[in-house]
Amino acid sequence: MSHNTLFDKVWDLHKVVSLPGGSDQIFIGLHLIHEVTSPQAFEALKDKNLKVKFPSRTVATVDHIVPTDNQSRPFKDDLAEQMINTLEKNCIKHKIKFYNIGSGNQGIVHVVAPELGLTQPGMTIACGDSHTSTHGAFGSIAFGIGTSQVRDVLASQTIAMNKLKVRQIWCENTLSNGVYAKDLVLHIINQLGVKAGVGYAYEFAGPAISELSMEERMTICNMSIEGGARCGYINPDEKTFIYIKDRLHSPQNINWNKAVEWWESLKSDENSTFDDVIKFDASRVEPTVTWGITPGQSIGINQKIPSLKEIHPNDQFIAGEAYEYMGFEPGQTIKDTPIDVCFIGSCTNGRLSDLRVAASILENQKVAPNLKAFVVPGSEKVAKEAKGEGLDKIFIKAGFQWREPGCSMCLAMNSDKLIGNQVSASSSNRNFKGRQGSPSGRTLLMSPAMVAAAAIAGKVSDVREFIKK
Amino acid sequence: MKDNFQPPLGKISKIAGKSISLIGDDIDTDRIIPARFLKCVNFDYLAKSVFADDRKNLKGMHPFDLKSNEESSILIVNSNFGCGSSREHAPQALMRWGIKAIIGESFAEIFYSNCIAIGIPCYTLSKELIKKIQHHKSEHNLFLEIDIAKSEVKSDLLTVNLGIKESAKNMFLSGKWDATSTLLENTNLIDKKMNDLPYLKFNNKYF
Structure with a gap:
């Protein structure tokens, strides 16, 4: 069993209670929604006569169905128009912040949340999208959920989930010229297989990972799920803090120092234990x-x-x-x-x-x-x-x-x-x-x-x- | 037309039905329900689109099109079933087609939790025994009876124990697999968490 890793610390911090049967009730610090996996969840709330428990902890944008040639409304595709329209209505009704097309902050949900400073170390982040693992690049514990769990987060700000094991993926040396984060993560998935990560959170660490920019780290964590791991993360460091500073939703003024101090404390301890550790030599990775x-x-x-x-x-x-x-x-x-x-x-x-x-x-x-x-x-x-x-x-x-x-x-x-x-x-x-x-x-x-x-x-x-x- | 479909409700202790075998590893949720069918604001009409592209490519020979598999309800799959996208549309489409339980070598994680959340137990079984069921030759499809409390499947061919997460098993037996109400029982603790989390103090309320 893992001990004193960032994953353990963040999980324990967000654990509301142990549920009968062995899963944990986990508080979700930031809930991101988009037009494809949320409409049925809002519908289910209506059926159960429930409201959104903490509307301020959910943020929406639209990304999957948007046309990329002509974005004028109504969209040419009636079904796409219906989907964006449903999201607009649900956000208004439940007082959820929605970054719509033309707001200057619309985009792919996993690109937008970090840009806005919403994604921060130590948070639990959930979204009805498997690539939510992206946000782990900041030292958050972030994972994709299905629509029923979107409903649960809207209703209770929590989900029922079994604690994951933690595998450290240690990457020695650095990537050579013309080789990028994408090549490294494709290589890792090739070596471990697409289902090796089932039941695990992946901690990516080592000199090759420290060397990467925040955007490259997002590429790595993004593809954790392609290796079967619902969640992948990287311990926060100076690069993480520099990226977050002065963004729209990042902590400001006196709170900034408090935040950094707390973020520092979240890193996996020197003496942390992992369920297993696998080492790679990043210098040997080729364009893949x-x-x-x-x-x-x-x-x-x-x-x-x-x-x-x-x-x-x-x-x-x-x-x-x-x-x-x-x-x-x-x-x-x-x-x-x-x-x-x-x-x-x-x-x-x-x-x-x-x-x-x-x-x-x-x-x-x-x-x-x-x-x-x-x-x-x-x-x-x-x-x-x-x-x-x-x-x-x-x-x-x-x-x-x-x-x-x-x-x-x-x-x-x-x-x-x-x-x-x-x-x-x-x-x-x-x-x-x-x-x-x-x-x-x-x-x-x-x-x-x-x-x-x-x-x-x-x-x-x-x-x-x-x-x- | 809306499918004539009744979702499962309450306690589930037994699932019995004809098996349907789908052979292949790493069958992803894009294959189970291609993305173009996600353009919908409810799950009601997904049944007919399950495995749409695979079925088109196999021209009537896909297991979900074979006459012998009509009315089947227990799906037998191989390794890493349901990998890829988190789309709950995948188990919803399977359920609306008629699937009530799945037995496989292994499952992708988000797919597994989506299945549990909508009342489809997913069981694991060894590669050898899955193969034995999938390649069983007889006039009729194998009829399986799953006892949820015992985590056991019975049939003419074999009677064996199945693997399932204890938490999932208990949810089906107690009827609390639809987690919302269980989660809301702890409202006071949730509110306390909301007040105590460090970052919720140094982050101004978003809006």
């Missing part, structure tokens, strides 16, 4: 690309797609399915795979630093002919700041479409979809069958820099050959 239909099926850019013999017996069934669906042969290289669509965006890699690195590769370059490339900033704030730096012009000049903020083709709930069996190079988080909107569409996950390189070459490429000396 998925070749299959789970985020665990990835290889280094210069490696070959593994044969069944090279795959663990437990993973052979899904590997067989992946070869067939993706149209790849075992032993084939991933490099030079032709690409139809390039997508830069999502809660994994749709932040300013992601756009900056992609733009640095695209500057004075052109997207390959017959390739559709588009960039979807993670939030209105990201879009504004990127424009302020002229990044939009670099993307557009290179042949990318510059879109409005939202989840977009990460999950294709709006009109941004693959067609037929197109192959996408995508900076998002899931390469599941049909994930990007076409039942036969194929997704290759990679870093935004690698997507930019693929856009220029029209095929999967090693971004290190494109980085300006």
Whole structure:
């Protein structure tokens, strides 16, 4: 059993009571909601004649269904319009703060909450979205919940949950040039498998993690769930505090020092114990690309797609399915795979630093002919700041479409979809069958820099050959 | 048309029904219910869209389309079932199709808790025994009886113990798997937490 880790401290602090049967009732410090998983929860409250217990602890934005080309209301898609409309009404009725389109603070919920200073160390954060693990980058304990639990949080500000075990993932050394947080987390998931994290919170630590910026740390924690871990976190440090300072909802004036002092005390102790520890050498990670239909099926850019013999017996069934669906042969290289669509965006890699690195590769370059490339900033704030730096012009000049903020083709709930069996190079988080909107569409996950390189070459490429000396 | 569907209510002590086998590891919630069907403000019409893309690709040969599986209610799956998105639409769609319990090698965590929250017990069983059930050949689908208190499944083929979290088992037996009312019993303690948490003191009220 883990002791004195940040996870233990935050869990114990938020534990309301032990429930009969072994689960704990956990107080949720910050509840984030969006249009897809909340309407049924509000409906359930109505059915039970309950109200929202602490409206000030829930914050809403709209991201999954928003169009990224034309956001004027009503939306062209009636169902999308109905969903945003329902969220607007629910927020007004229950006095919940809603960052709507045009507020300057709308965007993907996991991009927006940190930007606003809502996400802070030591909080429990829940949202009806599996990528809530993102917020763990700040040393909060953050996890995705389903709609019934959204209802529970609205009604009681608590949920029933079994305490997780804690696995420390220690990353030695630092990432080499042209290798990014996305590559590291894809590598970790590949090595541990997509279900190794079930029942665990992942603590990411070590020199390679300390070295990462807050936005890169968010990329790592974001994908914890792809390794099966509902929650991933990083101990807060000076970088965390600098990021949070002076944001809209961060502690101000005299409270700032109190906050920092408390945040410091939350870090996993020197003598903390973990349920288990796994070590990685970050310097050995290469630019990494998925070749299959789970985020665990990835290889280094210069490696070959593994044969069944090279795959663990437990993973052979899904590997067989992946070869067939993706149209790849075992032993084939991933490099030079032709690409139809390039997508830069999502809660994994749709932040300013992601756009900056992609733009640095695209500057004075052109997207390959017959390739559709588009960039979807993670939030209105990201879009504004990127424009302020002229990044939009670099993307557009290179042949990318510059879109409005939202989840977009990460999950294709709006009109941004693959067609037929197109192959996408995508900076998002899931390469599941049909994930990007076409039942036969194929997704290759990679870093935004690698997507930019693929856009220029029209095929999967090693971004290190494109980085300006 | 709204499905003719009655959600489970109250105490659940036995679930009996025909099995339906779905073979495959890491079957994610995007496959169970593709994202385009999430464009809805209620769960009422999800039954027909369960596994929509997989069923389309298999042209009538998907287990959820086979005539022999009609009226089945106990789903037999393999490893890491329900991974990916937290969408409760996935178990809601399965439930509305007719699934009342799931037995598998292992489950993804959020999917598992979503199932419990809506009254679908999820049980674990060894790879070998799952395989035995999934590959059982007979004229009719295997009929299974699950005893919740004993965590046991009975059938002509085998009678074995099943794995389930103690907390989940107790919720079904007591009828308190719909957690809201249990959570609200501790209102005083919740209010105390709200007053005591350090960060709620140094954060100004948001709005």
